[in-house]
Amino acid sequence: MSMSLRFPKWGVSVLLILGLIATFIFGQATNASATINYGEEVSQVSKRFVGTPFKYGGTTPKGFDASGFTQYVYKNAATKMTIPRTSALQYKTGKAVKQNELKQGDLVFYSTGTKWQVSFVxxxxxxxxxxxxxxxxxxxxxxxxxxxxxxxxxxxRVIK
Known part of the structure; x- marks a missing residue:
């Protein structure tokens, strides 16, 4: 005496779908996460403005001065950081970094005036x-x- 189970084809499909749903719900899922390298991102954002004109006191893409540019980039990049308005005040912010230890996104300062003081960033x-x-x-x-x-x-370095 042999027994055979007769199961409709659509029933097999339903069982497969239910199995997949159960695996999805009860299976061990891994959480994928991405981390942002904020320094790299700030550097990339800054390059988008290459060609923007210089404007003394400028703080927008219509025209930037040096510190207005760095302030704008930091605020509008993923960092969403507010840094001081002038290069001299920006120089008083963050942690000092040796030139051979620079990382993307660090602020670099120069004295472009007649006195030896920070005037460019x-x-x-x-x-x-x-x-x-x-x-x-x-x-x-x-x-x-x-x-x-x-x-x-x-x-x-102002990015932590």
């Missing part, structure tokens, strides 16, 4: 360059260029 890109609102507009600059090398004051 840019955002370090991680490859010996920074992005800054120079008198010729926002551009990527090599820190090794004589003009910038001779005027380097220091750097600060």
């Amino acid at each position: 840019g955002i370090y890109n991680g490859d010996g360059t920074f992005t800054g609102a120079t008198s010729k507009g926002v551009k990527v600059v090599k820190m090794s260029e004589k003009y910038w090398k001779d005027r380097y004051v220091g750097a600060k």
Whole structure:
């Protein structure tokens, strides 16, 4: 005597779907998460403004001065950080960083005036360059260029 179970084809489909649902609900799921490298992101955001004109006192993409540019980028990048308005006050913020320990997103400071005081700030890109609102507009600059090398004051890390 042999027994055979007769099961409709649609029943098999229903059982497979229920099995998948049970596996999804009761199975061990892994939580995937992404972390943001805020320094890298700040550097990338800063590069989006290359070509924006210089404007003394400028704080918007219509025209930036150096510290208005860094302030705008930090506020509008993923960091959402508010940093002081002037380069001199920005220099008083954060943790001092040696030039050979710079990371993307660090602020680099220069003395471009007649007195040896901080008067310019840019955002370090991680490859010996920074992005800054120079008198010729926002551009990527090599820190090794004589003009910038001779005027380097220091750097600060404001991203924790």
